[in-house]
Amino acid sequence: MTQEQSSVDKPGQIHMVDLFAGPGGLDVAAHWLGMAVEGVEWDANACATRDKAGLATKQADVRDHKPADFEKATVLAGGPPCQTYTVAGGGAGRRALEQVLRFVKLMAAGEDVKESLAGLDDDRTGLVLEPLRWALEAFHNGKPYEAIVLEQVPAVLPVWHAVREALEGIGYKADCGILHTEMFGVPQTRRRAILIARRDRKPALPAPTHQRYRKGEPADVSDEQLLLPWETMGRAVKRESPYVVISNYGTGGDPKLRGRRTSDEPAATVTGKVSRNRLVNREDLELQRFTLPEAGRLQTFPLDYPWSGKDVSQQIGNAIPPRLAAHVLAAAMGWELDEKALDEAVNGEWSVTKDSSPLAARK
Structure with a gap:
């Protein structure tokens, strides 16, 4: 299924392709920021939600596509499946970590590791390398992405460090680390491994806006950084x-x-x-x-977000919180995020075609 972008492209609008787009965590944030985005997602349930939400979608396996299929995109984003890496999963990805790190180096050296990836115990494990494949192919085709944003569970951070080194080898500047969602106004404690990269300047992960949650401590504990209390x-x-x-x-x-x-x-x-x-x-x-x-x-997600299809609980649990995604995308783009406007977007009605001012000031 391919759905055309619901809104008309605006002059100068930045286009993003979102790999493993799920129900739209990154896409929602991108629309809040005034970006155009098309997601690649194979799961029919997540695609049903995306269709109801008005998000442009190509229902397909990421491995069957390449940068040339999304010519307008100057930003690459993606959150590969986490099931083999997460603590709650079977652990195939964690057990294969050394192999995956070796594959990163081989890919950076120009080798095709497709057949080797097929030999992993769980084929989902190798999907974490798809964004690197896209980045390398775009670079070698002479059309490198201006910015790259990747997210995964904390166990994947060593892979992001290796990917960072590979990207720096082709001219990117990058930063990666673990972010705590409650420190960005998400009413939930969750950790995500984030990588952001740019070609024109050294990016930095977003600075926290809210306090870190610690069990038994009140939200109004004084903080030398004068951060906001965590959300409840x-x-x-x-x-x-x-x-x-x-x-x-x-x-x-x-x-x-x-x-x-x-x-x-x-x-x-x-x-x-x-x-x-x-x-x-x-x-x-x-x-x-x-x-x-x-x-x-x-x-x-906005309260009226049109969840559809089956396994909606799984769709929700698999998604990156849009509020965190907005902070990460703004940091990758070098934009100053308007926290008040972000509050209004999170608590307002969802509309992919709503003509409103972006949440970030573009420098």
Whole structure:
């Protein structure tokens, strides 16, 4: 399925191609920033959501395409599947980490590793190298991307360091590291490995705007950087009375000991099993569990975001929070993000065709 861009291109508008685009975390942020974006996504469920949201999509396997198929794009972005690298997954990617790092060096040296990747225990593991393939091919075709933005689970950070070295070998300047979502106004504690690269200047990962969440410490603890308090579930998901979320996962090494967060705290990491989290009141009486739109709010998708298809909980859990993505994209582009305007976008109605001012001042 290919969907044409819903809005007419504006003069000077920057175009981005988003690999492994999912339901649209990066794409939503790109639209908030006034960028045009087309996503490549093979999953029919995620594509159903993207279609309802009005996001331009090519339903396809990223491995079957190349930069020349997206000629307008000057920005490359992507969040490859994390299942083989995440702690909650089977661990095939973590076990193959040394092989993957070796493949990065071979690719940087000009070797084709396609057949070698096919020999990995789980073929999803090698997908983390697809953005590098696209970047290298665009460079060798004489049309390198001006900026590159990649995100994954923390276990992939060594791969991003290796990719950074490969990109620097063809003229990019790059930065990579771990970002905490609650430090960018997301009402959830989640860590992401981020890489940003540019050809014209040295970029830097975005600076935090909010405090780091630490269990047992109030949100208004004084901070020498004068950061904002972390965002709470209660402000993001408004209900009539306070509530407690009981995790579907164990905590402290005990699978029977379920983690608890109150509505006055950020949510724990939102996963594809978010619908299994129980909600109770202060007397431990059962409450309605998070609805899908509410779960999306914890990821900072607009409340009216049109989730569609099957496995919506998984779609939500797999996505990068759009609010974090906006900070990362703005940093990669060298733009100054308007935090107040970002608040309004996150809390407002979703429209891919809405004609509003971008959230970032372009330097």
